[in-house]
Amino acid sequence: MKLVPTALGDVVEIQPVRHGDARGWFSEVFTASAMAEAGIVRPFIQDNESFSAAVGTLRGIHYQLEPFAQDKIVRVVRGSVLDVAVDLRRGSPTFGEHVTVTLTGDAGNQLLVPAGFGHGFVTLQPDTHVAYKVTAPYAPERERSIRWDDPTLSIDWQLAGADPMVSERDAEAPLLTDQPDLFDLPRSETPA
Incomplete structure (x- = not known):
C-alpha cells in the first residue's frame, strides 16, 4: 500500500497494490495492520455505498x-469521481482550503478524509458506485453541510459549465462564512 500526501497533509491518497494475472487482479483494499504501520489508526465501524446513474451527480460538501x-x-468500485476534501478546522493554517483527487474503479485509489474536513464528490462517468468506510455512525442531528458552489472555496468541480445534479439539501446548504458549526483545532495543534 502506497500513501501519497496531498496539499492538505492530513488528507492522504491511498494506493493499494493490485496483484494481477491472466484471470484479472486481487487487491487488499483495507487492512488495519497495514494502515497502522502507515500511522493511520482509526476505529472504522461502518461501510457505506452510493450509486449515481448520471454524470455530474454531486454529493456534498458534508460532515x-x-x-x-x-x-x-x-x-470507487465502478466509474470515477472527482473527490473533494475541505479543511473546516478553525485555527488551521489551511482553513477553507481544499484538495481534489480523481478516484476511479480502474485505478483502485482511495482517499482518507479525516474528521474536521468536509467531503464531497461529483461523478465523472455514468453508473458510478462509491464505497466508503467511516469511524462514526450516521447522526442526522449532527450532520452539517457547506454549499458546493461556495465562491470562497473556488472548487473546480470539472463540470465544464454544466449544472450538476444535487439534492435539495445540498442546493440550500449555507456558505462557509454562514455556517457556525465547524471544527476547532485542539489547543495543542493550534499554530503559534
Missing part, C-alpha cells in the same frame, strides 16, 4: 460534528 465526526476512506 458531522462531534461526538459523531467521521474519518472516511473513500473509494
Whole structure:
C-alpha cells in the first residue's frame, strides 16, 4: 500500500497494490495492520455505498460534528469521481482550503478524509458506485453541510459549465462564512 500526501497533509491518497494475472487482479483494499504501520489508526465501524446513474451527480460538501465526526476512506468500485476534501478546522493554517483527487474503479485509489474536513464528490462517468468506510455512525442531528458552489472555496468541480445534479439539501446548504458549526483545532495543534 502506497500513501501519497496531498496539499492538505492530513488528507492522504491511498494506493493499494493490485496483484494481477491472466484471470484479472486481487487487491487488499483495507487492512488495519497495514494502515497502522502507515500511522493511520482509526476505529472504522461502518461501510457505506452510493450509486449515481448520471454524470455530474454531486454529493456534498458534508460532515458531522462531534461526538459523531467521521474519518472516511473513500473509494470507487465502478466509474470515477472527482473527490473533494475541505479543511473546516478553525485555527488551521489551511482553513477553507481544499484538495481534489480523481478516484476511479480502474485505478483502485482511495482517499482518507479525516474528521474536521468536509467531503464531497461529483461523478465523472455514468453508473458510478462509491464505497466508503467511516469511524462514526450516521447522526442526522449532527450532520452539517457547506454549499458546493461556495465562491470562497473556488472548487473546480470539472463540470465544464454544466449544472450538476444535487439534492435539495445540498442546493440550500449555507456558505462557509454562514455556517457556525465547524471544527476547532485542539489547543495543542493550534499554530503559534
